[in-house]
Amino acid sequence: MTDLKQAKINEAEAIERAKQGDGEAFEFLYNLHKRRVYSLCLRMVSNPPEAEDLAQEAFLQLFRKIGQFRGESAFSTWLHRMTVNVVLMKLRKKGLNLISLDEPVENEEDSQKRDFGGEDTRLASSIDRMQLQSAIEKLPPGYKTVFVLHDVEGFEHNEIAGMVGCSVGNSKSQLHKARLKLRELLKLSRAEKAVKPSGARQ
Amino acid sequence: MNCVEFLQTLPEGPENHGNPEFNHHLNSCPACEGLAADLDLISREAVSLAEYDDPPPRVWNAIALQLRQEGLIRDPQQQVLQLPAKRRRWNPFLIAAPLAAVLVLAGVLFRGDLGTTPTRPVRPTAAAPILNQADQQILESVAAQTPELKNAYKENLERVNVYIDHAEVALKANPEDQAAQQELMDAYEQKNMVYAMAMDRASE
Numbered sequence: 001m002t003d004l005k006q007a008k009i010n011e012a013e014a015i016e017r018a019k020q021g022d023g024e025a026f027e028f029l030y031n032l033h034k035r036r037v038y039s040l041c042l043r044m045v046s047n048p049p050e051a052e053d054l055a056q057e058a059f060l061q062l063f064r065k066i067g068q069f070r071g072e073s074a075f076s077t078w079l080h081r082m083t084v085n086v087v088l089m090k091l092r093k094k095g096l097n098l099i100s101l102d103e104p105v106e107n108e109e110d111s112q113k114r115d116f117g118g119e120d121t122r123l124a125s126s127i128d129r130m131q132l133q134s135a136i137e138k139l140p141p142g143y144k145t146v147f148v149l150h151d152v153e154g155f156e157h158n159e160i161a162g163m164v165g166c167s168v169g170n171s172k173s174q175l176h177k178a179r180l181k182l183r184e185l186l187k188l189s190r191a192e193k194a195v196k197p198s199g200a201r202q
Numbered sequence: 203m204n205c206v207e208f209l210q211t212l213p214e215g216p217e218n219h220g221n222p223e224f225n226h227h228l229n230s231c232p233a234c235e236g237l238a239a240d241l242d243l244i245s246r247e248a249v250s251l252a253e254y255d256d257p258p259p260r261v262w263n264a265i266a267l268q269l270r271q272e273g274l275i276r277d278p279q280q281q282v283l284q285l286p287a288k289r290r291r292w293n294p295f296l297i298a299a300p301l302a303a304v305l306v307l308a309g310v311l312f313r314g315d316l317g318t319t320p321t322r323p324v325r326p327t328a329a330a331p332i333l334n335q336a337d338q339q340i341l342e343s344v345a346a347q348t349p350e351l352k353n354a355y356k357e358n359l360e361r362v363n364v365y366i367d368h369a370e371v372a373l374k375a376n377p378e379d380q381a382a383q384q385e386l387m388d389a390y391e392q393k394n395m396v397y398a399m400a401m402d403r404a405s406e
Contacts, residue, residue, distance in 0.1 A: 180241070
C-alpha cells in the first residue's frame with residue numbers, strides 16, 4: 001500500500017493498475033470501498049460472518065470483471081450494484097422472496113385503523129437507533145431489502161426496481177409497507193419497554 | 203380527500219407534497235398527520251444507520267489469496283516469468299531459482315533453521331500431503347499474527363505440495379516432456395508465492 005499512499009494515486013489510476021494485475025492497486029480499491037460494501041451486506045443479512053462472505057464475493061466479482069470497466073459509470077455505483085446483486089442472489093438461494101406482495105398486510109391495516117381516534121399512538125420525536133436496527137431485522141425479507149436500499153443506502157426507486165426485478169410502483173409500495181411495519185414494531189417495542197419494569201417487580 | 207384516499211396516496215412519498223388535496227387532509231386530520239409524521243421520522247432516522255463498519259482484515263486476506271490463485275494479482279517477478287511457455291526452454295537449473303527463493307524466504311524468517319531440516323520430506327502418497335518443517339514453521343508465524351488465516355495457508359501449502367508431487371512424478375516418468383518440466387517450474391513458483399504472502403502476513 002505504501003507506494004500508492006505516498007503517490008496519492010486516484011481511483012482511476014488504481015483501476016488502470018489493477019487491470020495490469022497490480023496487487024497494491026487492488027488493495028487500494030478495496031480499502032476505498034470496503035466499509036460501504038461490508039456495511040451494506042451487514043444490514044441486508046444482519047449476520048457478520050455472512051456479510052463478510054458476501055463482501056468478499058462482491059469484491060472478487062468486481063475484480064474479476066475490472067478489465068471490462070470502461071468508466072462510463074462511477075466505479076462506486078458499479079461496485080454497489082454488484083454488491084446488491086450478490087446479496088440478492090444469496091437471499092434468493094435461501095428461498096427468500098425479495099418482493100413480498102403477499103406479506104400479511106392485515107396488521108398494517110389493523111394498526112392504521114386502530115390509530116384513528118386512539119390516544120398516544122405516535123412515536124416519540126426521535127427513535128432509538130438500536131430499536132430501529134432491531135425492528136429492521138424483524139422485517140420480512142422483501143420489505144427489508146427495499147427499506148435498506150432506499151431509506152438507508154439512498155438508492156432511488158428506479159434503481160431498486162432494476163436490481164430487485166420489480167416495477168417502480170412495486171418498490172414504492174414495498175417501502176411504504178416496510179415503514180408501516182416498522183412503525184408497528186417500534187410501538188410494540190415501546191409498549192413492551194413500558195410494561196417490563198412493572199412485570200419484573202411481580 | 204378522505205382518510206382512505208390519503209392512505210392510498212401516501213406511498214407516493216414526496217410527490218404528494220404538490221397535491222393540494224393531500225396537503226389539506228394532512229393539515230386537517232390529526233390521525234393521518236401523525237401517521238405521516240411517524241413514517242417520515244422512521245425514514246429520516248434510517249439515514250443515521252448508514253454508518254459504516256470496517257470488515258475484519260481476514261476479508262481482504264481471503265480476497266488477495268484468491269486473486270493470486272486466479273492469477274489476477276501478478277507480482278512483477280511473476281510477470282517476467284509468465285512468458286509464453288514455448289519460449290521457455292527446459293533447464294533443470296531453472297527450478298533452482300524458485301526453489302532457492304522458497305528456501306531463502308524460509309531461511310530469512312526462521313534465521314537459518316532450514317539448514318538442519320530437509321525442505322521437502324518424502325511423503326507417503328501424493329493424495330495425503332504432509333507439510334515439511336519449514337511449512338509448519340511458516341504456518342506458526344502466520345498463526346501468531348493472524349490465527350484465523352492459518353487454515354487457509356495450510357490448505358494452500360498442502361495443495362501446492364500435491365501440485366509439486368504430481369509434477370515431480372510426471373517429470374520422472376518422462377524427463378524430456380516440456381509440459382512436465384513447465385509444470386514443475388510453475389509448481390515451485392506457486393509455493394514461492396505462498397511463502398512470500400505468508401511472510402508478508404507474518405511480518406505485519
